[in-house]
Amino acid sequence: MKVVEFKDVYKFFGNTVALDGVSFSMPQGLSLLLGPNGSGKSTAINIMAGLIRQDRGYVKVLGEDPRDVNREGRRVGFLIEKYWFYDFLTGYDHLMLAAKILGLSEPEIHVKKVLKVVQLSEYAHKAVGTYSKGTLQKLAIAHALLGDPELIVLDEPFANLDVETSASLMNLINELVREGRSVLVSTHVLSHFKELRAGHAVLLHKGKVMCEVELGNIMRVLExxxxxxxxxxxxxxxxxxxxxxxxxxxxxxxxxxxxxxxxxxxxxxxxxxxxxxxxxxxxxxxxxxxxxxxxxxxxxxxxx
Structure with missing residues (x-):
């Protein structure tokens, strides 16, 4: 099964064409949505998340309409580029609230698990207003992992992360894929993936698909x-x-x-x-x- 499918998708913002006849499909496992800033990556992610609708074309996530895929349990977790938290709540409070809204049984177990996975446990009970940008990014990633979704979509997940934390995130992505889950990463930075050979990549530029190729081919060009x-x-x-x-x-x-x-x-x-x-x-x-x-x-x- 294709985890994400776009077919002849257009999205307009006024006179700006954000997506211009975009077609691609992403298989199970690791997929990258590559492109410079302004290429249409975040627009595509927001459509996948059901935050906005395409103006024309066909989009499926795990075989369903993006607005319906999480209706009966959390099948997809998202890290979107622009997220926000309440400064006065702790990271733990945010995740507990999200877990309850998602209807997760034993929410405390889920929250403690994702806090440990993203190495955020020591900051869990501190107010979010005291977090650095990198710590906020970790909290947003933890939110995306709540409920053990089968597909995790991460929009620019390495933003604001230091070298050590970026390496830890890359290890986490690899571990999720080894567990049999699918991970889609939108990024304009290639360096984090230079050791990888398995995976799928779509390269966007100015709202168009430039190529759809195995990740190993890109890495061979890189080398x-x-x-x-x-x-x-x-x-x-x-x-x-x-x-x-x-x-x-x-x-x-x-x-x-x-x-x-x-x-x-x-x-x-x-x-x-x-x-x-x-x-x-x-x-x-x-x-x-x-x-x-x-x-x-x-x-x-x-x-x-």
Missing amino acids: KTVVVRGEPLEAIYRALKLAGFRCFTVEDKVLVKVSHHEELQEIIKALKGIKVVDVRSGVLEIEDLLNLLVDEDEINSRGS
Whole structure:
């Protein structure tokens, strides 16, 4: 079963086209909804959550209309981009209230479980008004996990999290998938997923689907692209071209395609005498992926 299906979906906000004929399906397991800010990711998530309706098209979540999927028990948990809490209530109070509204039996057990999972137990009985942005994000994630939903949808879950907490969240996502649950993550940051090979990805840009592909394909592109920063960029580009590298300039950097890691030293050698600030592999941003997609449909290629 497809956990999420969009078919020819349009969403307008006045004269702005937020989703422009979007079609994709996401299987069970881990799925990523990728795209730069303003690409339509949050609009798609809000439609999945039943917070807004599409103007045209067909949307199903776990085979049901988004407004009906949680009608008889919590099948889907959501972390939406814009959430709010009462400053005077504690994190524990918020989760207990949510658990009771959801009709969960033994709500205390559910609340203590999710607090432990997101490592928030020590802050549970402190007023939310004292929480940092990262702690608030943890509380919102805990709310999404209440009731052991079979599908968890997380919109920009790494926002406001430090490196250690981000790593813990990535471990949690992997554990949820191993348990047999499905997780859909909307993000504009690739770095958290660079070790993954299993999963599905949809890349959005300006409200359109640019590609739908296995996550492993994106990660192979990530590994085989070197990012060079320095000045002048024109000199860097010319030197690499003369050395036989396939490369192109994107904003403040040059992207270089390589076939093996040993070529990194050859790149450095080719740039001798030019002011180079940074040479790194495996650090592509979403915008870089979009440029690679234009470059001979690189992401969809099945090469090794």
